[in-house]
Amino acid sequence: MGKYSWSKLMFFMMLVLVLALAACGGGSSEEETSEDSGDSGSEGSSEESKDEGGEEGESGEVYNYEDFNQVVSNDGEATGEGTLKVGLTSDTPFEGTLNWNLYQGNPDAEVLSLFDEPLLTMDEDFQFTNDGALNFEVNEDDKTVTFTMEEGVKWHDGEPVTIDDYVYSYEVIGHPDYPGIRGATDGFTLIEGYNEYKAGEADSISGIEVIDDQTAVFTYKEIAPSLTAGGFWYYAMPEHHYEGVEIADMAEAPQTRENPLGIGPYKVDSVTPGESVVMTKFEDYWRGEPNLDGIELSVVSPSSIANALETGEVDYAINFPTDQYPDVAEMEGVEWLANIDGAYTYIGFKLGEWNAEEGRVDYKPEESKVGDKELRRAMWHAMDNEAVGKRFYNGLRWEATTLITPYHAEWHDDSIETPEYDPEKAKQILDDAGYEDTDGDGFRETPEGEPLELNFASMSGGDTAEPLANYYIQSWKDVGLNVKLTNDRLIEFNTFYDMLENDDPEVDIYQGAWSVGSDVDPYGLYGPDVAFNYPRYATEESTKLMEKGNSPEALDVEKRKEIYNEWQALMVEEMPVVPTLYRAYVVPVNERVTNFGIELGYDEETLPYKWGVTE
Structure with a gap:
């Protein structure tokens, strides 16, 4: 599996189910840095500009990610030694929860991906394969999955990896005292006895039977389509x-923060909290001896990462800020790779609250400043996201239309009509809905004649953060809406997500981003009992469609596509969030690096243990 599918794809596969790109590292405004923003244009522009990054605009050269390589062109033989210097681009230290079952932020995931690896692999169509350390066999008739661990796989302390270690992941995540955020998806809750174990009503998960050191049989209530598309746990x-x-103490334990164990080709030697990790070759790695002596990862600020690449301080940059690429595209000694990203940015509207006691969304549009669909529709028409993609990202991000992205090419419905950029139409919609400037101050009041001031939360980080937030604010002001930044400033990553999670009354609108995962199922972001449903939107129709999309009837792929096409159209009609940009990402790699790639799917030749440097 290439780099993309090893760390980012495996992370994305899971993240849609459990975590915001609130966890995503990066340097641009809507990227949640610790995930994660011209010409006049519209969503009705050419297919190329909509789906693949656009055509050249007045702002300068516009790039198309499909024109880049996905594997480095250096095909020289690795020396078998040397250290790869990795820069983790972030303006925030990584948290240091270095265990896949316990971590929460993407920076930690990026560190983890360099020393621990998923047991399961995935093809370019986002289906699990049997090329990893764990094999599986599905029996639809008796609703079981048999998992078999390869022999010879070892932890970095030399102990063998057994099926008990895989089962232990489920037992920890499902435990009532578990301090993490996983375990609410079908891959867990469909296992017989899991919910009873989670509730503290049973001492074990009855649907998991360990046969021997290498084999376990999981019995499910039903075999849902999502299981083989990212539903099994990977680690x-x-x-x-x-x-x-104690399970409640695991996230803070030295075993997690100071001396974490993995099964990957490199093992952790030392951790400088939040700043760096030194790793050395694990000679007993189960696939074969790694090609490097080690890997040294350090956190580098977005403002310094380009210089670090140019001077050779960094061989490879994680989460390189896309908006910086045009300025450094011709950097000597560096090759640029690119691919479509499994993520989208969006404008979210706060439409309710999270009921923590009952674990569900309380959808209250009648109490929200932005509860009127016509107001939200007008705000969509006021945004020129095609121009945003060109001017701020030179085409490496482009106008989004629906909440199922082109990353899932077979599922994205580009035939759905979405509001196009048309500020005059936005004004007419607001007029017709009764939003008028009754006091002559230049801003519209509510249909009831009350002042309407909307607080817009947007994150700090990167050169585009402030101008992009200002662009959206000005776009809404141009149609008569009084929108201002929450607290009159951009908000730091952790504070931003604290405000969203706690439904801070100072947030009416916000700019966020989501990873979309390997499985197309959107329930993990918009389900009625999902805490990551930040807009707090939940309707019977939306919930019913999402549940149907992951039911046994949806094992028929064409039926499942019909269901999700209907859901995409519903979300365009309801607009609890407005997708703004789809995205590609760029990866700078020193030209001395070989056997490195970011392609989708399993590729033996670019697995991390094959990474190397040439003479």
């Missing part, structure tokens, strides 16, 4: 390493 957890540690 083992070293039970022996956490012996004597």
